[in-house]
Amino acid sequence: MERRKFIKNSTLVIAAAPFLKGKVYGKGLGSPNVLKGFIVSDAHFGWRNDQQPSLEVQGKMIARIHERFPDLDLFLDTGDAHHGSLGPMLNSARRDWSDTIANQSNHAPFYYVPGNHDIINPVDGDAELRCCQLGSISYRPYYSFDIKGIHFVSIPELEHPVYVNKETLDWLRLDLSLNREKSIILLSHNNLKGTTGDDNFMLGYRGLANSEDIINLIKAYPNILAWMHGHNHDYVIKKSHGRLFVSNGRIGGFNPSRNSEEGEPLGGMYFEISRTGLKVQSYSAEHNAFLDEDMGRPGRSRTLRIGTTLSDTAPMSYAFGHGGFLDGQKAAVYNYHTSTDDSFSVVLAGTTDFLINENSEFLDYTHRNDNPSRRQWNVFGYDISSGTWPQYFEEKNEFWRWLSPGVLLYKRKASKDTTSLHLPAQKHGKEMYFRTVPNQSYTCGLILLSGKGGQQLEMLARAYSQKGKLLWEKRFPSRDIKPGESKMAFQVDLPDLSEGGTIYDSEKVDTEIQLAMEARFSCLDSELIISRATLTRKGASGTTEDPKLIIGGKVVSKEGPLVLGDPFEKKLKKPKGSRLVIEGQCGGSRRMLWYCRQDNIDWQVRNAPVADHGTWLEVDAPTNTWSTGKEIVIVPAANTLDTHYVHRLKNVTRARVWPLNRGNKELSVEIHAADGDSGAVEIRSDQKPEAVNGPAQWEYRDGAIYFTLSTGKRATVII
Structure with a gap:
């Protein structure tokens, strides 16, 4: 343990080292010319059943996944973070998921697609909003992001476990039309009929009722590589319509025995995307083995040979929006990413669908x-x-x-x-x-x-x-x-x-x-x-007319009709706030679609929103208040070169960070508010510092610096 005299109002500083040695936390984590990802699903924390593994076992399985795959570019969860109908146990189940899965993605960006147990039943308020807070999702539970030139889309089932509603589908259509030049992975919780599931098993609960509509949409985009989902708790990979359809297994929940007498082990799906295809492998964390190659279960790995848009140098991006915003509607959105760009893109799209409700003729x-x-x-x-x-x-x-x-x-x-x-x-x-x-x-x-x-x-x-x-x-x-x-x-x-x-x-x-x-x-x-x-x-008809979107006081508008299939795009100056209010205005159908995209993302901040001030970032109060110590996790994008960065904050409700990649010669952190008199800080560093001036004591182990910092104080680290 190193000890240094506390320096009043000092700054936590990590000078950039001239040479890099040891483990690198940033660019180079993943292998070149390949995107490496892992998907877990259906943790079902809180379920009281003999089939549910203990919290300790689930924690060991997640640790084993990261030990086996230490250089992931992306870590995903396709839903059912916790079980439903838990009553007073719900908050502890959300805490366990946050602590065990979401906060343990190490250096990789993490994204979450809500499952039916998470999002369908509003037992303690707006379940969709709660899922966004739990998973650090900016606005609606559908969204998209790019990693290494590959486009991923979250497609949740918002109103029923076997139905993708029109709001989600309309936004998905817009997203796909804007990204038709990229290879795409679709992420959801439920399976499409005729692919990975038994269509006669639990009919009405497994297999999307509007599967045909979605499959027809997939067929229209040859750049879509796969539909990857949870819900069924089994490891199934099927090739159909020239794509892969993948059931992501289980990290908890019931243990099905339809495909194997011994059931399905705890684990998930490991995948690699190269320039020549997609490879998916079922992995058992219980056995530290692939199910087909190592355990003799054939058909549990599959390769789709197809040209992709993989690029190691492609920037990371994130997009969110709404598939049917009303004239006059207002909403708050939260920012969990920062970008080196000075602007962001806003797309407006029109619609001739003036109905607020869906399924008006009861066809579904x-x-x-x-x-x-x-x-x-x-x-x-x-x-x-x-x-x-x-x-x-x-x-x-x-x-x-x-x-x-x-x-x-x-x-x-x-x-x-x-x-x-x-x-x-x-x-x-x-x-x-x-x-x-x-x-x-x-x-x-x-x-x-x-x-x-x-x-x-x-x-x-x-x-x-x-x-x-x-x-x-x-x-x-x-x-x-x-x-x-x-x-x-x-x-x-x-x-x-x-x-x-x-x-x-x-x-x-x-x-x-x-x-x-x-x-x-x-x-x-x-x-x-x-x-x-x-x-x-009242009076709604025709197509969207004179659409206007006001975002944090900035305006995007187009005069006249906005016809279906001809969206309008404009760049706006990047807002600085961690929270923005969006207001829509339009005539005609009195409904519109909008789509905001942040390009050149350099940092993902999870569990708390972040304001981007250029050379420094302001991390605000946590929106995920369930994790132990209200932990905040910060990870770099693949193209962010920083090998020293603030990675975790605990019991902190507001902080400022000066990253090296923002033109700062030294990495700094300052705690502005905390739950109590101080907060805990973890900084990833490939070298042990010479000194840490500020905190009463500090420790360097396993590639990270740990210390406690008083509220209102800064500290300095010398490499």
Whole structure:
């Protein structure tokens, strides 16, 4: 242990060494002319079951992965970080995932694609927002990034485990159109039907219901190399449509035995991308072995021979946005990357789809029937309920059936008995959907078919804050339903909700607003068909007109119509803040798509947002508050040459860092605020320093410098 006299207001400095010796933390970590990555999936922290490995075992497996593959360019998790329905254990499960997986990617950038257990059930608030905070995702859970010239896209299932909603798909289409010159890997949690899964196994829970739409989209882009997913907990690699479809195994959760009597070991998928192809290998961390080459399980590795856009010198980039932003909508976005560029790209795209909701004709549906007592009936984007029915699982459905198109409501025993159509699904309406703008008018429309007539409809509109607080409710007078076809429209005049404590009251607040509709039917003495349901902004029609996006006070706009397939792109001066408020404005369909891309990224900051001030970076308060000590992790991009850098901060709520690659002759760090009187700092360095002036004591081991630094102080390290 080295000790040095504490220097008041000193600066933590690591001088750049003239020669590099030993392990290098930056460029050169991965092998030249190849991208090396590893994917884990389905950790299911918190699950209480004999099949679930202990926290200690999972930690050992992750450590073994990094020991076996020490020079990864990328570390990924394709979802189910924790189990669902854990009640008070949820926060500890999120802590365990953060500590064991997300914070242990070593020097490699880490990205997370939420799974159904993470994102579907809003049991303690907006689950989608929580996943973004957990995984350091800037805005929506769909996003993309480039590593060494290869483009990766996160495609989560936001509203149901077997469905990719239209907001995600529309943004994906935009992303693919903007990156058609790059080799692409698609990352998701669920499999596509007809590829890696058994389509008859747990139908309605495994295999995306809209697989055909996604496969057709994949076919349209020959530069897509693979669809890599979790959820099934097995190691399966299939070649189809000229691509690889890969099930990423398990690092926890249930142990399937469909493919092997002994089940599937804990581990994940190792992959390499060269200029001539993609190689994927199933790896068992339990055995420290590849399943096919070392364990005699054939077919668990596969190579796709195809030319790729791999380039060691290609810059890292990150993109985020929205697939259906409303006129007047506001949202807060967070920055977890820094760039050496002075600007960033903004793309606006138009749409002729003026519907806020999706699946308006009830064409997308699934029925889970693998267990007689655990059945589900799902028409995506909706709930159909009566009283307390349905619970998550039910034995039977006596209230409705799917017609394709449309749904049929069954006759009820008594006139007072009600059956309700909710759009969106009830569990999403309070915190997640449909994002709306106050002080605006909306139209909810229904098309009904009745043989005898005589049924009654009561429409209810409710506005909630993103935190689940009911802000406003309106009950429309009941309407009689006539025989034959009835077209009904309800104008919803949403008030300004100025006392709701939302982003529309103060841009310092993140909380958005949801509008949820309930069509409550009674007097169901005969069957009734609902053939269409829509929610729109009043007067919305045609394509997007005069789009404008305001980003942190800077404006991107285009006069006139913005037609589908002809996006508009503009460069903006890079904002300095770690958090930005975005506002959209447009006419016509009153909806627009937008896409922000940061190029030439040099640092990824995880668990806390970062503001870029040029020569120095300001790390703000953690957004992932579950990790032990609210740990903040900083890693370099592949092209960042720094061999000495601040890697971890613990119990720190604000700090400043002066990296070497930003023109600083010395690496510096300063703690501005902490939980308590001090915070812990870890600095990666390939050399033991001659001195550390500032902290009371310090230690150098395993290629890193460790010390505690008082709040408001700086320290200096001399190499």
